[in-house]
Amino acid sequence: MTKRALKIERSDDRLLSSAIGRIAKFWNLSNVKLSAVLGLSEATISRLRSGKTFLDPASKSFEAGQFLLRLFRSLDALMGSDDDAAKSWLTSHNLDLEARPIDLIDSFKGLLTVCDYVDAHRARV
Known part of the structure; x- marks a missing residue:
């Protein structure tokens, strides 16, 4: 692996981890809920949200985080950036x-x- 590739991965893990923390806060996801979504322990989620640890780009948790970000962005586009509508859709029976x-x-x-x-x-x- 080249230094450039390593740098990109480190940037990716920090960027995605930060985005996941913001999505969790925005959607009011508890550490318990986010740990279930990402398949990580609650302690790891706590460290992730505080910026002390990052998702590993080679892990299934990183992939789940990418899908969570995809869901957030897709839902935002579908709802016309109406945050309340997006939160309501998530918590309503479909x-x-x-x-x-x-x-x-x-x-x-x-x-x-x-x-x-x-x-x-x-x-x-």
Whole structure:
């Protein structure tokens, strides 16, 4: 691995970790909830949110973080940057998904399902 590639990865891990912390704060995700979404311990989530640790670009948690960011951005675009509408959508029962989207994102499969669902609806807009 070159020094340049290593530098890019370090930048990526810090950037994504920061974005995940902001999304969690914005969506009022507790450390318990975020730990379920990313598959990390609550202690690691606490360190991540305080900027003391970062997601490893080679980990499944990093990939889950990327999908969480994708969901945030897609939902923002779909809702026309209406923050209250996005939060309401996440916490309301969805007939197509047969659950509240916020409950589905606890598993990697559920996170992918919600991302795909939102992206499919964005394509129609």
